[in-house]
Amino acid sequence: MSVIDEYRQYLRRKYILFAAMLLLLPFAFLLSIMVGPVNIGSAEIIRILLGYEASETHIRIIYHFRLPQSLAALLAGAGLAISGATMQAVLRNPLCSPFTLGISGAAIFGAALVIFLSEGFSAATLPASNVSRYVSSVTAGAFLSSCLATALILTLSGKRLIKPETIILIGVALGAFYGAGTMMLQYFAAEWQLNAMIYWTFGDTQRATWASVKVMSLFVGVSGIYFITQSWNYNALALGEENAQSLGVPVRRMRLETMFFASLLISVLTASLGIIGFIGLVVPHGVRLWVGSDHRLVLPCSLVCGALLLILADTTARSISPGCLMPVSILTAFLGAPLFFLMLLNKREV
């Protein structure tokens, strides 16, 4: 067999693996719509989605709750995983995740600040018509705060000779700074505010609305396309900055653009759903174990695997105990840590 045939056969095997993951996605999606306090059969779901007549209650459950929640899980999983993979590529550090740059800390601070400033009325006494406005303002606060952190980190990273390690350290410092700010707000907050602040940090797909799904799909779509078009550049960067530059990769510009898209994506996902950890760290590492380190495969596979993992985790979180809809972030953290540990042990080199 010639070298080229051997290489093509290797690629074919990887593409088959990708296709298998892609095929699993619609089944996982359907399962996630089926499961909940009210179980709905797959045939009825398909009938409802195709617009045929069905139980009015089931139609309302699917369109008002299950569908936006499952779509949010799909989009957040895909977005977190691909941004984790790209952050690891541009900062050349396997420990990077979407949260390395302190963006999530900024989002928590922003949300906590809005909750803190809403003194005078509590969630319990809030008129029903104002609840959605209140939730939107917390989300907007989280988003604006993370955008501010993104702008700060991009400005500092834009300095000519800054190294990836320094960018990571800036992210760590920024995270600590926002952490301190949040702690201060929590210390001075009233009891109901403290509850609201802590509850907000749980990453939960039940918060998803059709409006947030639309915004998330726009950001996941645009960022995903940008990341995938840079696959070869990420491969070149894996050989070192100078080697990549010699291959025509505008290293500094690409790094800043990637950080911009990843940070914006994380801002939108965190502001919409709260913090969902480990997907951005575990999925890219798992994908690399299966398909190798070629970003032309790693990125699309991370996208699909991230979506698959979060949908399945969300479905499990919903069905763990009857009547209890546990936030998915608790499960991802519980599963993510041992999963990551197992992956590291299975790796020949750590």
Add this chain to the structure above:
Amino acid sequence: MLEINRLSFQYGKNRILNNISFKITAGTMIAILGPNGSGKTTLLRCIASFLKPQTGTVFLHGEKVESLSAEKRAKRIAYMSQHTEVSGLTVFDAVLLGRKPYTNWQPTTDDLEKVEQILHQLSLADKVLRPINRLSGGEIQKVSLARILVQEAGLLLLDEPTSALDLKNRVEILALLRQFVHERQLIALLSIHDLNDALRFTDRLLLLKDGSVFADEKPETLTDTVVESVYGLPVELHKTTTSKFIIPH
């Protein structure tokens, strides 16, 4: 032709290169020699436009290198750095990256054939699917060399390209590089520590001392006095009918 005109570079107040000028014609392999810290790597980085010199210009075939777009530069100048980061990319994928300046997304059959050919020439054909982080230091250096050769640039800049290779591989690689340079009329600048390799395989020797060109010699004209002055070490220069070699005291 590569033309370097009055090139000077400094990091802060620390002057690394001082008014360097020389010309190299196509089909020449030139060794950049000198003790550690004499400015060899910085010179290569300035020529590749990774560093912007405070004064001076670099012309390649009459064009100013710094004004070339990154894409055009990648087609004309290939650079092999002293350290290649190890990643999990396969040997084939790492070498295929050399075709990146010519390919948008999907490599063509022609690209794949060029990679296959070079992998055979560098005896890497039996390791095509091996991740480069599972190769030895010498094999990684051969992969880097294969990558810059499939890049098909007219100017090759190699920073210590044989430092991790054993004797057999070193001789084979330098001979192959020399053959490439002469057959394809390329220009190759190698920063190298082994004077005997430089004497045997290169066409010209550029000896740097404290950031300046101390001597620009052909292997036949190099004297022990020049070597002693550059390295501050007494040496003996021996000649045979076919070659010259140096033994330090």
